[in-house]
Amino acid sequence: MYPYLFIIVQGKELNRKGKFNFNHIPDCNSPRGQAQKGKRNETHCARHTLIEFDAASYSYTGGELLSEMSLTITPGAFYFITGPSGSGKTTFLKMCYGALLPNSGGLQIFGRDVRELTRDDIALIRRNIGVIHQDCQFLDHLSVTENIALPLSVSGQDRLSDNLNLKELLTWVGLKGRASALPPELSGGERQRAALARAVINSPELILADEPTGNVDWDMSQRLLQLLIELNKMGKTVLLASHDLSLIRLAKSQVQARVLRIANKRIQLAGADL
Amino acid sequence: MGSERQISGLFTRDTQRDRVVPPTGFTATLTLFTSAVMGFLVVFALALSLASSRLADHWSDALARSATLKISAPAEQLEQQVEKALAILNTTPGIEQATVLNLNDQRRLLEPWFGADVPIELLALPALIDIREEKKGFDSENLRLRLVADVPGAVLDDHTRWRRPLVVAAERLSALGLFSILLMTGASAAMITLAARAAMSANAQVISVLRLIGAKDAYIAAAFVRRFSLRAFSGAAIGSLCGAVVFFFLTGEQDDLSILTGIGFQGLEWLWLFLIPPVFGGVALLATQRAAQKVLGMLS
Numbered sequence: 001m002y003p004y005l006f007i008i009v010q011g012k013e014l015n016r017k018g019k020f021n022f023n024h025i026p027d028c029n030s031p032r033g034q035a036q037k038g039k040r041n042e043t044h045c046a047r048h049t050l051i052e053f054d055a056a057s058y059s060y061t062g063g064e065l066l067s068e069m070s071l072t073i074t075p076g077a078f079y080f081i082t083g084p085s086g087s088g089k090t091t092f093l094k095m096c097y098g099a100l101l102p103n104s105g106g107l108q109i110f111g112r113d114v115r116e117l118t119r120d121d122i123a124l125i126r127r128n129i130g131v132i133h134q135d136c137q138f139l140d141h142l143s144v145t146e147n148i149a150l151p152l153s154v155s156g157q158d159r160l161s162d163n164l165n166l167k168e169l170l171t172w173v174g175l176k177g178r179a180s181a182l183p184p185e186l187s188g189g190e191r192q193r194a195a196l197a198r199a200v201i202n203s204p205e206l207i208l209a210d211e212p213t214g215n216v217d218w219d220m221s222q223r224l225l226q227l228l229i230e231l232n233k234m235g236k237t238v239l240l241a242s243h244d245l246s247l248i249r250l251a252k253s254q255v256q257a258r259v260l261r262i263a264n265k266r267i268q269l270a271g272a273d274l
Numbered sequence: 275m276g277s278e279r280q281i282s283g284l285f286t287r288d289t290q291r292d293r294v295v296p297p298t299g300f301t302a303t304l305t306l307f308t309s310a311v312m313g314f315l316v317v318f319a320l321a322l323s324l325a326s327s328r329l330a331d332h333w334s335d336a337l338a339r340s341a342t343l344k345i346s347a348p349a350e351q352l353e354q355q356v357e358k359a360l361a362i363l364n365t366t367p368g369i370e371q372a373t374v375l376n377l378n379d380q381r382r383l384l385e386p387w388f389g390a391d392v393p394i395e396l397l398a399l400p401a402l403i404d405i406r407e408e409k410k411g412f413d414s415e416n417l418r419l420r421l422v423a424d425v426p427g428a429v430l431d432d433h434t435r436w437r438r439p440l441v442v443a444a445e446r447l448s449a450l451g452l453f454s455i456l457l458m459t460g461a462s463a464a465m466i467t468l469a470a471r472a473a474m475s476a477n478a479q480v481i482s483v484l485r486l487i488g489a490k491d492a493y494i495a496a497a498f499v500r501r502f503s504l505r506a507f508s509g510a511a512i513g514s515l516c517g518a519v520v521f522f523f524l525t526g527e528q529d530d531l532s533i534l535t536g537i538g539f540q541g542l543e544w545l546w547l548f549l550i551p552p553v554f555g556g557v558a559l560l561a562t563q564r565a566a567q568k569v570l571g572m573l574s
Contacts (some may be wrong), residue, residue: 031343097486119574127488137483141296150294154489198487 313513323451
């Protein structure tokens with residue numbers, strides 16, 4: 001599917017065509033993945049679920065928001081999370097990366113019970129999850145490049161500011177000319193693309209996007225969606241919260257996306273009605 | 275192991291990590307200023323403590339090795355009693371030298387009180403014998419008993435009575451100086467803790483972003499700990515340098531004056547000043563680490 005010749009640059013893989021490659025961990029079904037499966041006991045290939053909700057409920061002081069969710073997020077899938085405003089989409093995504101814990105029921109992230117995780121355990125898990133918020137959440141005093149490279153510093157990897165990898169990543173999201181700009185100087189679409197670049201720089205298995213198209217026009221929404229679809233085609237699991245049905249329809253025409261609807265405190269798999 | 279890594283991380287420059295916290299803010303100035311002031315004051319407290327300690331040592335050592343024998347007797351018996359006393363003193367183990375003070379010596383002693391023109395020859399002054407002890411000292415009680423028997427007018431003053439309170443006072447002053455240093459260090463730690471907590475609370479958004487991208491508590495804490503430790507180190511270095519300059523010129527100009535000018539540093543004592551910045555840096559490290567743990571716990 002991606003017949004590029006890989007070269008290794010500081011632990012990151014680049015292809016000769018200059019495209020950023022996020023597929024460090026090969027797809028389970030690819031020959032490369034199968035070959036490595038035998039070598040590594042603890043790979044995602046051995047794992048059939050990334051996140052597993054088991055009758056998980058979440059309540060806040062105002063009452064129950066999500067009730068008895070049972071759901072399994074499988075590797076390589078593309079999920080849309082939809083539902084009316086305030087239905088709990090963001091809460092659901094926050095539970096997916098361990099920012100919120102269920103009040104009852106079980107939740108496992110990468111095979112580990114979130115209730116048994118320390119803050120440092122959660123930090124380690126988050127290095128394998130790329131999160132894109134609607135408000136992006138940048139460090140405004142750092143340049144776009146530094147913000148994007150921050151996950152590398154956090155995970156103890158060498159900085160890649162002078163590395164082709166980072167440049168190619170900036171090119172991929174269309175921010176090559178804005179590398180030294182500060183986040184407040186970026187437009188809404190540029191911020192979202194920068195957030196996407198930051199989310200994927202560590203080559204996470206799972207990408208969570210919370211209304212990334214909420215503040216951008218339709219063209220930019222399509223562009224962001226294309227980037228996420230491209231990532232999914234590279235084998236990444238994508239969870240995208242959005243209430244934009246036209247965007248969901250557009251995605252479904254290009255990728256096998258599952259739509260999860262949150263309504264009346266419950267999450268359910270939507271059918272063909274979309 | 276983790277703390278070792280944190281300490282080594284303190285000295286390892288990680289440009290990216292150092293930059294994750296916005297560089298400006300009142301906490302930076304507060305930490306630097308507090309450390310500089312405290313560093314300056316610590317120099318004074320240290321100088322006071324060292325000077326008092328020196329004084330106590332001097333008094334203990336110098337006065338402990340001298341004693342005075344006063345012989346009061348009728349004029350016709352005085353010379354005889356002095357000779358007897360000298361004979362006893364010269365045969366007493368631990369006494370290095372016994373010297374009878376002549377009229378000139380006695381005049382010098384009385385001069386501060388009576389002036390230079392006092393007709394000392396006309397006064398019925400007791401004879402005074404200055405006793406220099408050997409290092410091991412002598413048995414004063416045994417000497418007193420011997421003197422009572424042969425020299426009835428002799429009174430041995432080994433300076434113990436008035437020396438001890440002076441030495442104790444000097445030692446207390448020295449301890450007070452050290453206690454002041456502890457208080458200043460503690461106050462600095464409290465101030466730096468407050469500043470660190472304020473900085474972390476003000477940067478809750480930064481912490482939130484760092485957590486979102488998988489930063490461990492140690493990474494987040496290190497960004498603050500390194501910064502505060504270096505500020506405290508720099509502030510203390512500036513303060514102690516100022517203090518050192520002040521003492522250098524203070525003692526340099528008036529080194530021949532009395533006890534007051536003894537407050538300062540002599541010889542190797544100056545090396546103590548090099549300890550102040552690292553100690554403040556270390557205190558800031560511990561204080562900030564503790565503050566960071568608490569704040570990160572609260573923000574989770």
